[in-house]
Amino acid sequence: MELTLGPIAYHWPAERKRDFYAAIADEAPVGTVYLGEVICSKRAPFFERELPATIDRLRRAGKRVVLCTLAEVMLPRERQATAGLAALDDPEIEINNAAGLLAREGRPHRIGPFLNAYNEATMAWLAEQGATHVCLPTEMPSEAIAIAAQAGRDLGVGVEVQVFGRAPLAVSARCYHARAHGRTKDNCQFICEADPDGMPLTTRDGQPILRVNGIQTQSESYVELLQELPAIAAMGVSHARLLPQDVDMVAVCGVFADRIAGRIEAAEAQGRLAEVCSGRGFSNGFFHGAAGYRRIQAAAATG
Amino acid sequence: MTDTEMTDTDFSTAGELVCPAGTPAALRTAVDAGADTVYCGFRDATNARNFPGLNFTPEELQSSVAYAHARGARVLLALNTYPPAGKVALWRDAAAIGMRSGVDAFIVADMGVARHIAETHPGARLHLSVQAAASSPEAIRYYCQNFGVRRVVLPRILTIPEIRKIKSEIPCEIETFVFGNHGLMVEGRCSLTNWLTGLSTNMDGVCSPAADVTYERAADGSMRSRLAGFTIDSFAPDENAGYPTICKGRYTAPHRTEGFYAFEEPISLNLGRMLPDLMAAGVHAFKIEGRQRSKSYVRSVVRAFRRAVDSIRAGGEPDLADLVALTEGQKETQGAFQTKKWR
Structure with missing residues (x-):
């Protein structure tokens, strides 16, 4: 099972992204890096100038680079951006919206987690239409992941599962970051840049519950499947995805790489991750078919 | 037929x-x-x-x-x-x-x-x-x-x-x-209910299920509506307590310490x-x-x-x-x- 680094969900400044990917290129033990703006089309221009150099930098470090399309495609600029990416044959692309599938016209591509490939029938259809790789929706439980992984092997399609980072829970046409600041999406002034790990929402009883990232709603706690990694690999899942958060991601990649290679047990890995992600909570409920926020100690999943 | x-x-x-x-x-x-x-x-x-x-x-x-x-x-x-x-x-x-x-x-x-x-x-x-x-x-x-x-x-x-x-x-x-x-979220792309309850809108056809809903009246007459134990909103004694749909709840943010409808009003x-x-x-x-x-x-x-x-x-x-x-x-x-x- 290979580690991948998913796209940055947040509006980090271009310099920060550039430095981030330089560090990933030099130090992070991941095989594939997904780039591109998936959440908000207004943010995309900020990093466009840096993109070619970043792709080059990552490739020189031996990483496979994949460009991602937007999850939501509605406005003319979003349609154009999607069609533009779909026209590329190099680097690879990950498609997150059916608009991208139309534009891709059957040429090879990857399927992103926002495209809703939940089952073997949909995977078979997509594979016939050129999909070479499928990232499953984060909310899928282990039994379904196992069957999807088997289907992936039968179809010759890579299967990827998110094992780290906030769960993407919803997208909207409305920008909740702008709304929280009394603005509209068209007049947002990029207020989301102030929250590199999302804007926390807390219940009126003081319990942290969700994070707002522009039009996206995420979980408060980070998904963390360190304990389950051997079981996930045994299912035949080919790739494990880490989503960038506002922590030392090189260190996070290191913990997961050590765990995948069997160099450390789950408990040690979790201890190291807790240090790297000081103050963050962890969850694995989705994988166990439970409420996503829960953290379940599953004896059967250790190994 | x-x-x-x-x-x-x-x-x-x-x-x-x-x-x-x-x-x-x-x-x-x-x-x-x-x-x-x-x-x-x-x-x-x-x-x-x-x-x-x-x-x-x-x-x-x-x-x-x-x-x-x-x-x-x-x-x-x-x-x-x-x-x-x-x-x-x-x-x-x-x-x-x-x-x-x-x-x-x-x-x-x-x-x-x-x-x-x-x-x-x-x-x-x-x-x-x-x-x-x-x-x-x-x-x-x-x-x-x-x-x-x-x-x-x-x-x-x-x-x-x-x-x-x-x-x-x-x-x-x-x-x-x-x-x-x-509905506020893009339909078919929302896992909020699954995050809190373990039932998925996409896979199970469930949104903010009634079985997980509780209302609790405090001594001062205020009412809290909860979903799976999470407070989705609280209501003054003279307010109508709404159903706890996650995207219609009131929450606080660092700069919004009074509860506000982060997504949409009911x-x-x-x-x-x-x-x-x-x-x-x-x-x-x-x-x-x-x-x-x-x-x-x-x-x-x-x-x-x-x-x-x-x-x-x-x-x-x-x-x-x-x-x-x-x-x-x-x-x-x-x-x-x-x-x-x-x-």
Whole structure:
């Protein structure tokens, strides 16, 4: 099972992204890096100038680079951006919206987690239409992941599962970051840049519950499947995805790489991750078919 | 009736009123009140209103289709959830039962389900559910080209000029929601309920399930509404305690220490005033949300919209008073349809 680094969900400044990917290129033990703006089309221009150099930098470090399309495609600029990416044959692309599938016209591509490939029938259809790789929706439980992984092997399609980072829970046409600041999406002034790990929402009883990232709603706690990694690999899942958060991601990649290679047990890995992600909570409920926020100690999943 | 005999129902009249049928009784009520079309689902995860006490057995569907057809109304079967791997057969069986029952179209979201119906039941008419979140001409054309989709139910995120533009670029009919619950998240892309409850909107057809709802009154008379133990809102003694839907709750943020509606207020969509504009923009069918609603609600809403559509068809103005009265005393919105500022 290979580690991948998913796209940055947040509006980090271009310099920060550039430095981030330089560090990933030099130090992070991941095989594939997904780039591109998936959440908000207004943010995309900020990093466009840096993109070619970043792709080059990552490739020189031996990483496979994949460009991602937007999850939501509605406005003319979003349609154009999607069609533009779909026209590329190099680097690879990950498609997150059916608009991208139309534009891709059957040429090879990857399927992103926002495209809703939940089952073997949909995977078979997509594979016939050129999909070479499928990232499953984060909310899928282990039994379904196992069957999807088997289907992936039968179809010759890579299967990827998110094992780290906030769960993407919803997208909207409305920008909740702008709304929280009394603005509209068209007049947002990029207020989301102030929250590199999302804007926390807390219940009126003081319990942290969700994070707002522009039009996206995420979980408060980070998904963390360190304990389950051997079981996930045994299912035949080919790739494990880490989503960038506002922590030392090189260190996070290191913990997961050590765990995948069997160099450390789950408990040690979790201890190291807790240090790297000081103050963050962890969850694995989705994988166990439970409420996503829960953290379940599953004896059967250790190994 | 054999499986391949879906009659090619005539859906050609614009201004079609598509009404909710949570139960056989609600279906008869909607048909009697003037629905052109009703939509319903089975009592399982194959549809996005998988709520206790709602929906149809196969036998009920068959007799309900007969009731509707005898009165010139059409029946759409919602198979609009996403089967998790390993459970696809439930959706395929539901499609086969729908065919045998004589439904007039299927409402689908999952590509695997759409492809199965297109190939196994080639006479079947497919509508693309709002759960597919097809909000661009390209996405809609993808489903039309590959699965023969004849109608798209548009996400509730587009303005009327945007709808007009889309209509000019797609080969199928458009259905839009005009009344009822106003969903804030892109449908088919929301796992909020699963995060808190362990039941998935996409895979189980569940949203903020009643079984996980609790209300708690404090000593000072204030009321908290909770979902799976999480406080979704709290209400002063003189406030009406609303249902704890996650995207209609009040939360705090670092710079908003008073609870605020981070996503949307508890509000209803009412596009009654916009019906003529929607028709002019090329909207073919008007959808009323509310399979979970009572028969009396269905009766009054369907009657009001029936009268409005009939007067528009006759070249007159709709009786707005009727439509406005439906949400009298409640907060209502025209949501995204009116202005981009909604975003």
